[in-house]
Structure formats: structure tokens, C-alpha cells
Amino acid sequence: MPARKQGENWDDLRYFLAVARTGTLSAAAERLGTEHTTVSRHILSLEAELKNRLFHKSNAGYVLTPAGERLLQAAETIESAWLLSKSSTSADEQQLQGVVRIGAPDGFGSIFLTPKLHELTDLHPGLEIEVLAAPRAFSLWKGEVDIAISLSGAEHMRVASRRLTDYRMFVYGSRSYLSQAEPIKTVKDLERHPFVGYVEEGLFAPELNYLSAISNDISPHIRSSALLPQVFATLGGQTLGILPAYIAAFFPTLVRVLPEDIALTRSFHMHVHQDHRKAAHIREVANFVADAVHRNARLFMGESAQK
Structure with missing residues (x-):
């Protein structure tokens, strides 16, 4: 059997996390920009290396086994370390890089936030921001977004939250x-x-x-x-x-x-997964959102125009 190339272990874990968060091979493949057969190959490779089955397949999709549940926490810790390493390298180069995905209610995301984001991308050309503006809740755990804006406080212990504004x-x-x-x-x-x-x-x-x-x-x-x-x-x-x-x-x-x-x-709250909030590119975007809201506190209370 050929030796595994350096980096393949993390690749397998990336595919594992995508399946764990989306629940299907096809959805994981779409998220990672690849084919479902590639996702399946990485999952099988990881299961063979660990000598354990990580998912049960059912009509509802892929569900974590007890071994998969144990691996999930370790994989998220490794993912967090990788994000921190990447953002630290970018900080050393004095240029933030990476993709940050924000999930927000449709009005807040479309009308208030999106028109302001060019201020941040002009300052950091290596930064890419994706805004999911829709009338629904967004999951940090499933990796749908890096930053979630909601109308209530966090319900999970591993989520860092802050109240943005009334x-x-x-x-x-x-x-x-x-x-x-x-x-x-x-x-x-x-x-x-x-x-x-x-x-x-x-x-x-x-x-x-x-x-x-x-x-x-x-x-x-x-x-x-x-x-x-x-x-x-x-x-x-x-x-x-x-x-x-x-x-x-x-x-x-x-x-x-x-x-x-x-x-x-009513109130807006901002949530970031505890494992990701120290990543420089995510932290910078979160601080920008909070600052934009703070500068427009009177607008949100119906007292003046935007800034």
C-alpha cells in the first residue's frame, strides 16, 4: 500500500466534517466543489485508517456513529487550529485573506449590511465575504456560516455571542x-x-x-x-x-x-463559533459588523438616517 502523502489526513477530515454538517455526500460535494465519489473515497479512506465506521446511512442521509461523534470534536479542534494558523500567516503578511460567510435576516443582510461591505474589502483585498440573506436561522455547527445574525441569544455553549442592538x-x-x-x-x-x-x-x-x-x-x-x-x-x-x-x-x-x-x-445578536472566533479574518469581519451597527444605533431606533 503506498504511503499517504502529507496533508491527506487533513483532507480526509475536511470531507468528514462536510458530510457530518450537511448529512449527504452530494451536499458535502457541492460545498467542497467536488464530486460525491471523491467525498465517498475520502470517507472510506478515513474509516479504513481508523478501523471504525463513522456514519450510518439511512433514508434521511448520513448520521454519525458513536465513533463519528468522538471524531467530530477532534476534527473541529484541528479545523480551528488550521484556521488560526492561516489567519496568523495572513496577519504576519499584514493582509487578511480568506472567505467569511455571514448569515443574516433578509432585511438586515440585504438593505443594511451588504452595501457597506465594500469598505472592508477595499481595506483587505484578499478578503472575500459571502452574505446569506434569508428569513431563516443559520447553523454555525453545520458550517453553513462563520457569523450568524439572529433575533435571539445563542442556545449552544460553544458559541460566542454578543448583543448588537435593539x-x-x-x-x-x-x-x-x-x-x-x-x-x-x-x-x-x-x-x-x-x-x-x-x-x-x-x-x-x-x-x-x-x-x-x-x-x-x-x-x-x-x-x-x-x-x-x-x-x-x-x-x-x-x-x-x-x-x-x-x-x-x-x-x-x-x-x-x-x-x-x-x-x-426587538434585538439583533451576533454569533460566532468558539473554535473560529480567534481567526483574524473572521474576527475582523465580526468587528466590522458590530461597528457598523454601533455607528447606526439611532437608525435602528428610528431616530436618524444611516452613516
Whole structure:
């Protein structure tokens, strides 16, 4: 049997981690940019070297065996050391390099964060940032993202979390809608107006179930699984919507309705896996996100324009 080349052990572990996090060979192959047969070969090689089966294959995909569970912790430790080594080398060269993937709610990721990221990539040309802006929770453990923005604190012990900011939400309508609709003088009046809201079955965070905080008699005529369709439905001039102030600030035709009576407060939190938070390129991006939010604290509270 030919001797294993230097680096093949880590290669096998990379493929192992990808399968453990995605649950299938095909998904792991897509993540690593290779073929599923290549993934299978590395897993078989690793199992042969360790003389242990690492996965059970079922209709649901690949599930870790007890031996696989034990290897997972060691593999994540090695991965962390590799990331730290890579980032330290980049720091020594005074240039950050690498890919950092951010998962964030669609409004925050698309409208607030993404337009600002060029400031960071201009400063560090070797840095690549991927933004997954979608109405769902993102898994750090499965390796979907390096940094996750959510509406709640972390639920796992091996995740480093920080509260980014509170943000406020108001009822909004377009100037065109409010100019021709029945007057709205009290909260009770809102029950006679159409609303856009979330599809309840698709809520990715309980914090988004806020219509009942205003009135149990408001039922949206239009529902969406994401925030941005609600924003554009409200801009369309045929409905009211409950929108974050930091989003509405980008659209001057949106007007707050009964802001003295209705102002909901929610929070954004940032999470980074404990094993990765010391990597220089991930730390730099996380600090940039936190700083951008801090500089725009008044925007999130609905008090001023962005910076």
C-alpha cells in the first residue's frame, strides 16, 4: 500500500466534517466543489485508517456513529487550529485573506449590511465575504456560516455571542395609501385597514409573531415568509405593514402610523463559533459588523438616517 502523502489526513477530515454538517455526500460535494465519489473515497479512506465506521446511512442521509461523534470534536479542534494558523500567516503578511460567510435576516443582510461591505474589502483585498440573506436561522455547527445574525441569544455553549442592538418597528403606510384611506386616529381604527404580514407557519423566530401585540382582530390579507416582500407590498400603496425603522428609513414615501401608540422593540445578536472566533479574518469581519451597527444605533431606533 503506498504511503499517504502529507496533508491527506487533513483532507480526509475536511470531507468528514462536510458530510457530518450537511448529512449527504452530494451536499458535502457541492460545498467542497467536488464530486460525491471523491467525498465517498475520502470517507472510506478515513474509516479504513481508523478501523471504525463513522456514519450510518439511512433514508434521511448520513448520521454519525458513536465513533463519528468522538471524531467530530477532534476534527473541529484541528479545523480551528488550521484556521488560526492561516489567519496568523495572513496577519504576519499584514493582509487578511480568506472567505467569511455571514448569515443574516433578509432585511438586515440585504438593505443594511451588504452595501457597506465594500469598505472592508477595499481595506483587505484578499478578503472575500459571502452574505446569506434569508428569513431563516443559520447553523454555525453545520458550517453553513462563520457569523450568524439572529433575533435571539445563542442556545449552544460553544458559541460566542454578543448583543448588537435593539431596533424598533412601527406601522407604516405609503403616502399615497394614507392620503386616500379612512383616517387612522386610534389603534382600533387599524382593524378596518388591510395589512401585510408573515406566513405564520414560516416564522423562523418567535420574535416575528408581533401582530397580536397590536390587536387580535388584525389579520393580514397578504402574507410572506420574508420581510422584503412586505416592504414592497407596503410601498405598493394598497396596504399597511409593520416594518423595522432601519428599513423604512431607506424609503421616504413610507410614513409611520400612530408612532406614539405603537412602537415594538426587538434585538439583533451576533454569533460566532468558539473554535473560529480567534481567526483574524473572521474576527475582523465580526468587528466590522458590530461597528457598523454601533455607528447606526439611532437608525435602528428610528431616530436618524444611516452613516
